[in-house]
Amino acid sequence: MYFCVQIFHTKMLDITKIRADFPILSQKVNGKPLVYFDNGATSQKPQIVIDAISKYYQEINANIHRGVHTLSQLATDAYEASRKKIQNHINAEFSHEVLFTSGTTHGINLVASGFASILKPGDEVVVSALEHHSNIVPWQMLCEKTGAILKVIPMNEKGELIMDAYDKLLSDQTKIVTVNHISNALGTINPIKYMIEKAHAVGAAILIDGAQAVPHLKPDVQDLDCDFYVFSGHKICGPTGTGILYGKESWLNKLPPYQGGGEMIKEVTFEKTTYADLPHKFEAGTPNIAGGIVLGTAIDYLNSIGFDNIQQQEKELLQYATEKLLEIEGLKIFGTSEQKTSVISFNIEGIHPYDIGMIVDKMGIAVRTGHHCAQPIMAHFCIPGTVRASFAFYNTKEEIDLMVEAVKKAKTMLS
Template sequence: MDIQSIRSQFPILAEKIHGKPLVYFDNGATTQKPLSVIQRISDYYSKENANIHRGVHTLSQEATTAYENARNTIQKHIGAKENYEVLFTKGTTDGINLVAFSFGELLNAGDEIIISAMEHHSNIVPWQMLCERKGCKLRVIPMNEKGELELDQFDKLLSDKTKLVAVTHISNSLGTVNDVKYIIEKAHAIGAKVLIDGAQSIQHIQVNVQELDCDFYVFSGHKLFGPTGIGVLYGKEEILNQMPPYQGGGDMIKEVTFEKTTYNVLPHKFEAGTPNIAGGIGLGAAFEFLNSLDMKEVLKHEQELLDYATAELTKIEGIKFYGEAKEKTSVISFLIDGLHPYDVGTLLDKMGIAVRTGHHCTQPIMDQFCIPGTIRASFALYNTKEEIDVFIAALNRIIPMLKD
């Protein structure tokens, strides 16, 4: 890949922070946006702005076409069988909550839901709320000290009571790549459905939902070079048709009377009200950007960054890594002996380097390791080894300052 050519498409990477060139290593929280996405959103508001699906006038029809074309682009990228299996949401959290409510209405007291010990809070709390509402039981796949799921224990958790398994594809705080194919096959063998949290995966690897055979797949636009406030829930048509609507309002209805309302077909049944039109169109542009790249080359480049950064960080005395799975992607979580992650992150920011500090919305992971949080550097396709060198040099300056 021509990294400098790619970097030139991201205007924010030329910015300076505290007088220093920006080194942006917080991609696990949100990615930066290429000019093509920024311009597409601007073009919508300046040339096409209108509500969709309802108007016969030209602007409404053009906006509707652009919005639905974005859905088609996403469908092709993730390998969904039908475009109406792609539901626009506010993001990963919204998609998981939709499933927890709507699929949850099909569950009964005593049914079981399995999640893992490395889940983001967004893939824990909605299921806890469902269990409280419906009398279901939440089971948890344990994780070992390397940050790998103990799949032999997962096998033991599965039973005829299991109705849903919800796991992350890639851990946001550890970088672990889970064997979701194995999890899906095992769950399906006992009749359970599977939701995969793809918030940290779809921007790094090629995802095909039909090959995975998952029942649901969720992700956020802002983590894959698209806008905030937009995301996708993929669901198999048969299951989505069984689920009741998540919200009521305009566009999700077929007929409304004061006596009874009938619901619209997919995907509209789950897309009540005026959607984030600019966000959907912008997300389509983000996928067009991804489609212009070779995802195998992206993965290769990011793996090289991970390996290089890990090797250089290992040279720092007192460093401890959290998340040393055999299969992992471009996330490094670590602590330096005696130093608070917040202090390190604050001083890195003064040097123009953006990292994330804290528990990364995965507090149970931190509790397992008996730590308050970590320093997390997460890489994207536009990052470079030169930036890692700046990062390492900064840490070598900071450590003596904080230990004095």
């Protein structure tokens, strides 16, 4: 029955038509057709998103929430409609649990800053060995400020978190667990529902970094029962400088404001300031209005394609690329979990990843090289970094063939 349901909801994507939605994909780089495999860093933008940005500035550009004039009301309505779209997309209970941010990093720092008023010396913060620096450094800073202790969930050689070790780390002293949904460096999909249940069992809050997950799936925050979920707009075909922090109403009411200024106040006197209700309590100053509105446009676009279809396309690309790359002698893939999304990190024995990246770029292939802001992962494997190819639904097997040939050529030149 489950198999039949999946077939019913999944359709064959017209990749040629989809690629036509993305003007940048038709250009050439170094005289070669662009092959864009750096989607883990940022996704490309469809024409409908690009047009929506222009449309905002041409037709309803005004500050929001503060004006009675028509343009201000139109801009406010569009901004709040986008918030509602995002609420529905992630299945938040209330729209005021959806906060606009400048990105994942902003959302994590907002929560970490708030916990400075909660933690005391000896309390514990649990992170994982798979984290991006953005989900390590704010918690280190928090621990330095409060005297709390940072504890780390270890990983195995497949790039998976060790759940037995996680269970043993948790205690009554654990106040917050913070872990990514999907590793940006390895593509590992973490068992976050299990981790959320275990954190709650000891009375701890849990934050999920969904930056690398939301391009591939729709998180249901009520089903997950996470306390916080953060992600960036630019990785889901939206504008840069946009992001979302979902927080349970109870937690957002408990945390103090992250910044002070306009919009986030109820009343200001020189003797005392009272703060606005959610979500405005955490949205000080003039926001990225165009970005917030157009983030809703990007989510509409992805939903029109369908996340079942996106997952199927990316699964096929991952399997195909893995098979083709492993045919190259001396090539090793880092991150081999069965629960994995469309990211391949690899090295070729005796060759620095940066050199491979430089050569394949000359052939129009855009991949990421380095430690991917995940230096503890690279330290675990005793490597300086990797070549990372990250695929999106608009990529093709033909592009993978071009990348594989470019990597082979780089190997020949550098050996």
